[in-house]
Amino acid sequence: MEQSVLLTGAGGRVGTAILDDLAEDYDWRLLDREPLTGEYAETHDSVVADIVDETAVREAIEGVDVVIHLAGDPRPEAPWDSVLRNNIDGTQTVLEAAVDADVEKVVFASSNHAVGAFETDERTPDLYRVHDEFRLDGTELPRPGNLYGVSKAAGETLGRYYHDEYGLSVCCVRIGNLTKDHPPVDYERGQAMWLSYRDCAHLFDRAIEADYGYEIVYGISDNDRKYYSLERAREVLGYEPRDNSAAHE
Ligand SMILES: NC(=O)C1=CN([C@@H]2O[C@H](COP(=O)(O)OP(=O)(O)OC[C@H]3O[C@@H](n4cnc5c(N)ncnc54)[C@H](O)[C@@H]3O)[C@@H](O)[C@H]2O)C=CC1
Numbered sequence: 001m002e003q004s005v006l007l008t009g010a011g012g013r014v015g016t017a018i019l020d021d022l023a024e025d026y027d028w029r030l031l032d033r034e035p036l037t038g039e040y041a042e043t044h045d046s047v048v049a050d051i052v053d054e055t056a057v058r059e060a061i062e063g064v065d066v067v068i069h070l071a072g073d074p075r076p077e078a079p080w081d082s083v084l085r086n087n088i089d090g091t092q093t094v095l096e097a098a099v100d101a102d103v104e105k106v107v108f109a110s111s112n113h114a115v116g117a118f119e120t121d122e123r124t125p126d127l128y129r130v131h132d133e134f135r136l137d138g139t140e141l142p143r144p145g146n147l148y149g150v151s152k153a154a155g156e157t158l159g160r161y162y163h164d165e166y167g168l169s170v171c172c173v174r175i176g177n178l179t180k181d182h183p184p185v186d187y188e189r190g191q192a193m194w195l196s197y198r199d200c201a202h203l204f205d206r207a208i209e210a211d212y213g214y215e216i217v218y219g220i221s222d223n224d225r226k227y228y229s230l231e232r233a234r235e236v237l238g239y240e241p242r243d244n245s246a247a248h249e
């Protein structure tokens with residue numbers, strides 16, 4: 001039987017990349033604080049709610065197998081009051097409701113900014129180039145370079161807690177730079193962490209289907225330039241990216 005999946009932040013860029021490829025593959029429930037427009041609003045069950053509204057989130061989550069949690073403030077420069085509310089409090093609300101509703105898995109949209117401070121002056125810009133062999137693999141401690149990154153590291157830690165304490169399966173995807181059709185132009189960092197739309201959809205598809213306990217994986221395409229390892233995503237999720245920013249240089 002088709003799995004039912006709650007997609008929070010469904011109206012945004014990552015949500016669109018996922019639905020563009022997977023709209024027919026799951027029984028979706030779409031949640032966003034803005035009313036959804038376009039084809040997915042007409043063809044799928046959708047809920048307009050704020051992610052910190054505990055009652056609305058509990059209602060939306062009832063009966064689903066998996067949650068993909070994207071809703072939040074995605075701005076690297078976002079101020080503390082916004083990330084505290086939308087990213088940290090919102091993620092805790094989702095995880096608590098998921099446990100109470102016996103959800104099997106939560107896939108959390110973490111970010112490259114949870115580890116942004118590894119990009120020191122000594123390492124960059126070499127880090128973004130093909131010859132450089134430095135890799136982060138998800139076993140390192142978080143090292144955020146801004147408060148947005150702190151909020152993503154907090155979301156990962158909340159996931160760890162809800163896994164250890166309640167047995168919830170949690171996969172944190174440290175998404176790189178999702179850009180449609182081609183990697184960012186004249187931006188080496190963005191090219192090293194490019195995630196194409198179709199690789200994004202495939203990665204979240206694998207995170208819905210695979211078996212795991214608690215995982216942190218990197219969400220990038222198979223770029224020649226890279227400083228994030230794809231090993232864990234390949235091994236645990238069966239991720240097989242098809243795109244490479246080098247093909248667009
Ligand atoms: N786009 C990217 O390259 C990356 C995105 N991410 C993360 O992925 C997630 C999605 O990002 P994007 O799709 O790019 O952002 P977006 O801004 O395009 O979409 C976010 C969606 O969440 C909704 N939303 C925001 N706060 C909400 C709240 N309190 N309650 C309910 N809905 C709310 C917005 O209305 C919007 O539709 C975010 O958590 C972001 O931090 C992480 C790394 C890279």
Ligand SMILES: O=C1O[C@H](COP(=O)(O)O)[C@@H](O)[C@H](O)[C@H]1O
Binds near residue numbers: 176178
């Ligand atoms: O987490 C995120 O990261 C990407 C890439 O970061 P950037 O600083 O190189 O732009 C960003 O585009 C996205 O908005 C953000 O949510």
